[in-house]
Amino acid sequence: MKRTHSGEGSVRSHKRQRSVQLHSTLNKHYKPLNSANDYSKLFLSEKPLDIFVWGTGSMCELGLGPSHKNKEVKRPRLNPFLMAKEGTEPFITSICCGGMHTIALSKDNKVYTWGTNDSGALGRDTTTNATEQLKDMKDADADDDEDGDLNDLESTPTVVTGLPETDVKIIQIAATDNMSCILYENGDIYCWGTFRCNEGILGLYKDEIQTQLTPWKLPLNFVSKNTKIVQLAPGKDHILFLDEFGVVYAWGNSQQGQLGRKVLERSRLRTLEPRPFGLDNIKYISSGENHSFALDHNGDLFAWGLNQFGQCGVSKDVEDGALVTVPTKVLLPENLDSKVKMVAAGEHHSLVLLENGDLYCFGRVDMYEIGLEKSKIPEANCYKDARGNIRSVPVPTKMEGAKPFKYVACGSHHSLASTTDGVAFSWGFGETYAVGLGPAGEDIEVPERIKNTATKEHDIVFVSAGGQFSCSGGLKLSEEEADKREDAYDDE
Secondary structure, three states, X not given: OOXXXXXXXXHHHHHHHHHHHHHHHHHHHOOOOOOOOOOHHHOOOOOOEEEEEEEEOOOOOOOOOOOOOOOEEEEEEEOHHHEOOOOOOEOEEEEEXXXXXXXXXXXXXXXXXXXXXXXXXXXXXXXXXXXXXOOOOOOOOOOOOOOOOOOHHHHOOEEOOOOOOOXXXXXXXXXXXXXXXXXXXXXXXXXXXXXXXXXXEEEOEOOOEOOEEEEEEOOOOOXXXXXXXXXXXXXXXXXXXXEOOOOEEEEEOOOOOOOOOOOOHHHOOOOOOOEXXXXXXXXXXXXXXXXXXXXXXXXXXEEEEEOOOOOOOOOOOOOOOOEEEEEEEOOOOOOOOOOEEEEEEOOOEEEEEEOOOOEEEEEEOOOOOOOOOHHHOOHHHOEEOOOOOEEEEEEEEEOOOOOOEEEEEEOOOEEEEEEOOOOEEEEEOOOOOOOOOOOOOOOEEEEEEOOOOOOOOEEEEEEEEOOOEEEEEEEEOOHHHHHHHHHHHHOO
C-alpha cells in the first residue's frame, strides 16, 4: 500500500473541487466550442489527398516500404501505399508528423502509422517482418543515395488495430516524438507510446504505464462530466488539450516549462496526467517542441516554455536556458491587419499565420529557421552575440515580399508553407533534404518554391514536418488549372 503524507488526500480533493467549480463558471460565461469550429478545420481535409514525402528516412519515416533505395528522398515523392490501389483515388484526409514517425487518417475513419517504433509510437507490433516482397518505389524526380533494408512493418503505412468499432468520427490526429494520440468527435481520446525527459523514458500515465504499445483510452477524469476535449496540440514530449469551454490542459514532460506549471521532481510520476494550469477563455492551441501557444477569444496569443532563442516571442531579451514559466502575451504588433489563423513552431523558432496570409516569424536564425533575410531584419528586433552576429529574432517580425500563405508547419529546424493558390515553399536547415529542394542539401535563407514533377499539378492543402523529413497533402488540379497557375508564376 502506498503511503501518503498527512493531508495529501484533502489537498487533492480540494484541487479537484476547484477544477469542477472552474468548469461550472465557464459553462455560464463562455459559448462552447465544438468539433466544427474554424480551427478544427485546420486538421482535416474535406476531400482525400495525395500524400507526398521527402527528406531523410533512415528510421523508416518516409513510409515508402523496405525497398533498397529510399533512405534519402530529395524532392516530394507520391507515397503509393496511401492510395487505395495504384492509379485510383486517394483516401487520406489528415497527416501529422512526429519526430521520427507519422500518423495519418483515412476517409473511412482508419488510422495508419509508419516510422520508428522504438517507443511504441506506431501503436502496433513491428517486431516480426512480413514475408511479402514489396516493390521498389521509383520516381525520376527524386534521388536516393543509401542502400540497406528497412523494417517492412515500420516503413510501410499500416492500419492501427485495437481502436473502437464506432460510427463516431475521428476529428484530429497528433504525434509527439514518441507518442501518438487521436481525438474522437465525442471527446474520447486514445493514445499509445511514451514521453521522454532529459534522463530517458519518463512514462506515459502516472506511475501506472511506462510505455503503451497499443491504443489505450485515456481516462477523462481531468475534465468535468459536462464538457469534452475538442483540440490537441502535440509538442516533442508533451501535449496540450483544449476543452469546449476554453480550458487548456497539459500532459507530459515539464522540464522546459512547457506544461505551464511547476512539477516537482519527487512527484513527476504522480502528476503524469493531463491537468489544467489556470488558462481559460481559449479557442485554439499549438505547440513547438518545448514551448506552447494558446489564442484566446479576444485575439490575444499567449506563449510559455523554453525561450533561449526568443521562440516564445514575449520579450526582446533572451538568454541561454531561459524559461517562460507562465502563459505570457506574445509581442505581436498592435492593431494587426488580420486575425491569427494558426501557429506552427519547431525546436527554437515559431511562425504565426494570419487569416489574410501574412506570416510573422521569431526565434533562432542560425539555420535560417524563420525565413527572414538577415540583412532586412529590423535592428530593433534582433538579438546579437558579442561579435555582432544575429543569433535570434525574439520579436515577431513580418515576412515581407512573400505570397499569401494558407498553411504553415515547422520541423525541428526547417519550415514549410503552402500559398493560397496551393504552392509549397520551404526554408531552413537543408542537410537532411527536409526542405525538398533537391540534391544540394543547402540551408535556405528565405522561402523557396518546392517545384517538381510530382507536385506541380497539385493544390497543396496540408504540410507537416518532423525532425529530418516532411510530408504534404494535395488535391490534383485539372490540366487547365495547373497551366494557369504555372503561367502566373512564370510571369513574375
